[in-house]
Amino acid sequence: MSILINQNSKVIVQGITGRDGSFHAQQMLSYGTRIVGGVTPGKGGQLVHGVPVFNTVIQAKKATASDTAVIYVPAPFAKNAILEDIQAGINLIICITEGIPVLDMVEVMRALEGTQSRLIGPNCPGVISPGKAKVGIMPGHIHKPGPIGIISRSGTLTYEVVYSLTYNNIGQSTCVGLGGDPIIGMRFVNILEMFMRDDETQGIVMVGEIGGEDEQLAAEYIRQYATKPIVAFIAGRTAPPGKRMGHAGAIISSGNSTAEAKRAVLKSAGVVVVDFPEEIPLVFQEKLKYAL
Amino acid sequence: MKIHEYQAAELFVRAGLPALSGEVAAELSEAIAIAERIGYPVVLKAQVLVGGRGKAGGIKRVTNPEELRSAFVQLKALKIKDCLVEKILVVRAITIQKEFYVGVAVDAARHDVVLIASAAGGVDIEEIAKTNPQAIRKFYLGGNPQINEGPAWQAFIRSVFDDLAQQRQGTQIFQRLTKIFFDYDCSLAEINPLAVDDQGQLCAADAKINFDDNALFRHPDLHTLRDIRYEEPDEMEAKKYGLSFVRLNGNIGCIVNGAGLAMATMDIINLVGGEPANFLDVGGSSNPEKVIHALRIILYNKNVKAVLINIFGGITRCDDIARGLIEAQRQLKFSVPLVVRLIGTNENEAKVLLNEQRIFTYPTMREAIGQAVELAHR
Numbered sequence: 001m002s003i004l005i006n007q008n009s010k011v012i013v014q015g016i017t018g019r020d021g022s023f024h025a026q027q028m029l030s031y032g033t034r035i036v037g038g039v040t041p042g043k044g045g046q047l048v049h050g051v052p053v054f055n056t057v058i059q060a061k062k063a064t065a066s067d068t069a070v071i072y073v074p075a076p077f078a079k080n081a082i083l084e085d086i087q088a089g090i091n092l093i094i095c096i097t098e099g100i101p102v103l104d105m106v107e108v109m110r111a112l113e114g115t116q117s118r119l120i121g122p123n124c125p126g127v128i129s130p131g132k133a134k135v136g137i138m139p140g141h142i143h144k145p146g147p148i149g150i151i152s153r154s155g156t157l158t159y160e161v162v163y164s165l166t167y168n169n170i171g172q173s174t175c176v177g178l179g180g181d182p183i184i185g186m187r188f189v190n191i192l193e194m195f196m197r198d199d200e201t202q203g204i205v206m207v208g209e210i211g212g213e214d215e216q217l218a219a220e221y222i223r224q225y226a227t228k229p230i231v232a233f234i235a236g237r238t239a240p241p242g243k244r245m246g247h248a249g250a251i252i253s254s255g256n257s258t259a260e261a262k263r264a265v266l267k268s269a270g271v272v273v274v275d276f277p278e279e280i281p282l283v284f285q286e287k288l289k290y291a292l
Numbered sequence: 293m294k295i296h297e298y299q300a301a302e303l304f305v306r307a308g309l310p311a312l313s314g315e316v317a318a319e320l321s322e323a324i325a326i327a328e329r330i331g332y333p334v335v336l337k338a339q340v341l342v343g344g345r346g347k348a349g350g351i352k353r354v355t356n357p358e359e360l361r362s363a364f365v366q367l368k369a370l371k372i373k374d375c376l377v378e379k380i381l382v383v384r385a386i387t388i389q390k391e392f393y394v395g396v397a398v399d400a401a402r403h404d405v406v407l408i409a410s411a412a413g414g415v416d417i418e419e420i421a422k423t424n425p426q427a428i429r430k431f432y433l434g435g436n437p438q439i440n441e442g443p444a445w446q447a448f449i450r451s452v453f454d455d456l457a458q459q460r461q462g463t464q465i466f467q468r469l470t471k472i473f474f475d476y477d478c479s480l481a482e483i484n485p486l487a488v489d490d491q492g493q494l495c496a497a498d499a500k501i502n503f504d505d506n507a508l509f510r511h512p513d514l515h516t517l518r519d520i521r522y523e524e525p526d527e528m529e530a531k532k533y534g535l536s537f538v539r540l541n542g543n544i545g546c547i548v549n550g551a552g553l554a555m556a557t558m559d560i561i562n563l564v565g566g567e568p569a570n571f572l573d574v575g576g577s578s579n580p581e582k583v584i585h586a587l588r589i590i591l592y593n594k595n596v597k598a599v600l601i602n603i604f605g606g607i608t609r610c611d612d613i614a615r616g617l618i619e620a621q622r623q624l625k626f627s628v629p630l631v632v633r634l635i636g637t638n639e640n641e642a643k644v645l646l647n648e649q650r651i652f653t654y655p656t657m658r659e660a661i662g663q664a665v666e667l668a669h670r
Contacts, residue, residue: 106403236559247552
């Protein structure tokens with residue numbers, strides 16, 4: 001198994017005729033992802049890399065029975081792209097777009113309530129289940145199928161962690177980029193729950209950072225329900241308070257949102273908190289001796 | 293984006309909120325003229341975009357032109373958290389009977405807009421939250437862009453304001469503040485203190501508005517309110533080239549792709565005994581030009597003794613970064629050593645290009661950081 005996506009996921013690409021959408025559609029296709037359609041209003045009827053383009057998500061879903069959507073449209077249009085997915089009943093929405101206004105996300109989160117749709121992102125690298133499917137922008141070749149699930153608020157820092165795992169011959173079940181914005185769809189706790197239930201996943205890596213209190217909520221969950229070893233790296237120990245460090249969500253505003261506070265609460269919940277990303281494979285080599 | 297109190301107060305007045313009558317002055321003669329129009333006593337308030345103004349002596353009450361003169365000169369000479377005082381707001385002085393706090397903000401964890409009120413206003417709200425959390429009341433809009441004045445609202449407003457008249461006025465103030473919040477895509481709209489004057493009326497004795505940077509594209513009119521003197525010149529310039537940059541106190545310049553990796557790079561520099569000079573995220577799409585701008589901005593800082601380049605190529609192509617570095621070295625002619633670690637997309641092409649220029653690369657982040665720290669200590 002793996003979580004969220006696999007070789008059977010049928011994916012539509014919103015913004016497929018744009019520069020980023022078109023480039024990544026090709027990358028995902030060559031990774032083996034089942035890209036069944038694209039959506040760009042007004043461009044229906046075209047083909048991009050052999051993939052049919054539709055004007056609306058509803059049309060695309062009707063024609064392709066897609067269950068997953070990935071969004072590459074510019075920030076001013078991203079809210080409507082997500083709302084369209086929710087309306088069409090898409091199960092999994094992965095929003096790569098960066099820079100969406102916060103009040104747009106308030107509206108999106110309200111629209112998600114009571115529906116079957118789940119949102120990953122925005123401002124995230126996407127999701128990959130190595131060897132099965134990649135839905136996002138991460139470099140596929142650094143991944144390798146295996147027993148470690150990764151949940152991260154970052155992009156390239158996740159690649160660093162994946163690379164060091166793969167280099168040590170430890171593969172990944174699914175890697176989930178949650179996104180760097182203050183308001184995101186699925187959070188650490190939601191993905192932790194899924195990994196706990198996933199047979200393939202034997203150990204979990206959390207890559208957190210300053211800002212918000214999601215790592216604290218995750219620690220609460222871990223304290224009560226975690227049955228698999230968890231290793232965490234938290235970025236931003238040297239970040240000055242009040243400054244936005246690239247990610248809109250990465251700003252220290254209260255005492256609880258510092259890296260040290262997060263490290264302490266995760267440690268107290270039994271998580272192994274490392275100082276250097278390259279320590280992560282060593283922890284699993286120790287903890288999962290027999291499984292690896 | 294932050295704006296000054298006087299600018300926020302103008303938006304308040306336009307929205308029908310009870311702000312104190314007053315005007316902003318850059319020169320003493322203007323301040324005197326404003327005071328004569330309003331009538332003494334008046335309060336002079338230094339306009340800076342940082343907090344802690346009251347404690348720093350940035351607010352002065354004066355009763356005549358003599359006092360105004362000396363207070364004005366004192367305020368102009370003031371430096372609040374390194375910020376110079378350019379403008380001074382002159383407002384009617386009131387006798388404050390009581391101070392409330394009212395604010396509208398986004399609660400990211402509950403992904404909702406929250407209205408906050410406290411009968412213990414006048415001080416830092418974060419301070420109240422720490423020392424007396426029961427004194428802070430919250431009302432969630434539940435996704436609506438306006439207040440639903442049902443029983444929950446009545447209970448909220450009664451828990452804050454004493455009498456019926458104040459409750460009515462408080463409701464109206466919250467309605468208007470909420471409208472400003474949504475109309476302008478704010479991240480914060482706050483009145484602290486919301487004062488009760490000697491006639492028992494509520495009035496905004498301060499005004500604070502922050503805007504969501506991601507939504508500024510919807511409000512081109514707000515750009516004129518930006519006070520660029522309060523933004524670091526190198527941070528401004530970085531923004532122009534699509535770089536995310538924050539200046540820090542150390543001597544190791546950093547060019548990294550991705551915010552998380554950039555923060556982690558800074559952290560590890562620190563752990564192994566160095567100090568980063570900056571946070572810099574070159575962003576996703578690689579463009580050799582961006583690397584040149586990044587290096588130029590980093591090298592403005594004369595403390596920088598080494599520049600660490602840490603790139604994990606995904607969308608970013610390592611050979612583009614290498615071309616940028618080589619071109620920057622040719623154009624900028626600097627002697628500060630570069631420590632390069634590149635991995636991922638087109639890494640081999642990048643190494644060939646760099647080695648031809650006698651720039652050598654390190655295989656891991658840890659080794660590169662170790663080398664940069666050593667060079668910075670020399």
